[in-house]
Amino acid sequence: MASRGESGRTDPTVVRDVGVVIVAGGSGSRTGSTELKQFRWVSGKPALLHSVQAFMARTDVAVVVVVLPKAYAADPPPWLFQCDVDRLLVSVGGRERHESVVNGLEDLPEEVTVAVVHDAARPLVTDATIDRVIAEARKGHGAVAALPVVDTLKEVDEHGRIVRTVDRTHLWRAQTPQAFPRVMLEEAHVAARRDSIGATDDAALCERLGFPVVVVRGSERGMKITEEADFARADALSLLVE
Numbered sequence: 001m002a003s004r005g006e007s008g009r010t011d012p013t014v015v016r017d018v019g020v021v022i023v024a025g026g027s028g029s030r031t032g033s034t035e036l037k038q039f040r041w042v043s044g045k046p047a048l049l050h051s052v053q054a055f056m057a058r059t060d061v062a063v064v065v066v067v068l069p070k071a072y073a074a075d076p077p078p079w080l081f082q083c084d085v086d087r088l089l090v091s092v093g094g095r096e097r098h099e100s101v102v103n104g105l106e107d108l109p110e111e112v113t114v115a116v117v118h119d120a121a122r123p124l125v126t127d128a129t130i131d132r133v134i135a136e137a138r139k140g141h142g143a144v145a146a147l148p149v150v151d152t153l154k155e156v157d158e159h160g161r162i163v164r165t166v167d168r169t170h171l172w173r174a175q176t177p178q179a180f181p182r183v184m185l186e187e188a189h190v191a192a193r194r195d196s197i198g199a200t201d202d203a204a205l206c207e208r209l210g211f212p213v214v215v216v217r218g219s220e221r222g223m224k225i226t227e228e229a230d231f232a233r234a235d236a237l238s239l240l241v242e
């Protein structure tokens, strides 16, 4: 179920084949706050609005589907419409992130051939990262914004004892946006539901089927707001010029 904004304009000369699903349907429990982290302000505006406006600034984006918790999907916050409302749809979130993604994908219009999934919890997404993942998805494979691991990684047991040091040579930290040929992502989610498989990101559902997925360099600005302390970090990062 989706609702479309009212007024707005479209430029018939622009080819808009990209559909973006911004997943904002979570409860943000790890912040310890009762206020939804995706609605809280970061660098002068609600976290979610940063991503909506960033994706709408890309000329090849046909539609942005915002997936909200059920209570908000029927009556979204008014500030959400500070964008090109003609390209905005609102869908209802699911119990798990991957269910929210599926609900958003189902509302993408038929003309969309490239599907992008982005966490509303990553408000400071950069234009360069968005363009990189879309460019790679256009080549027929999945693309994940990511950063190489630069810290030494330790595997630790339940007592806090280090079990071993993990070879980090080929390890990257996956972020979002993640972009895919639409048919690839839809097939991956159908298979995951059939096999009762969940995953913390969309790329994993494609990888398990042997679909090609590459990493593209993301940004430290692409950090995810997970815990309360991340809000101050995001505000500080927002001041950095990439």
Ligand SMILES: Nc1ccn([C@@H]2O[C@H](COP(=O)(O)OP(=O)(O)OP(=O)(O)O)[C@@H](O)[C@H]2O)c(=O)n1
Pocket: 023, 024, 025, 026, 027, 028, 029, 030, 031, 038, 067, 093, 094, 095, 096, 097, 098, 100, 101, 118, 119, 120, 121, 122, 224, 225, 226
């Ligand atoms: N059922 C869910 C769960 C998560 N998300 C979204 O997926 C993104 C990444 O998830 P996460 O950071 O884990 O957000 P929450 O699940 O809200 O956080 P927590 O796990 O702390 O409750 C967030 O933008 C969140 O809103 C979603 O749309 N639907």
Ligand SMILES: C[C@](O)(CO)[C@H](O)COP(=O)(O)O
Pocket: 097, 119, 173, 174, 175, 176, 200, 201, 202, 224, 226
């Ligand atoms: C999708 C993601 O942001 C990639 O790093 C991450 O897996 C989301 O994890 P979360 O536990 O749902 O925040």
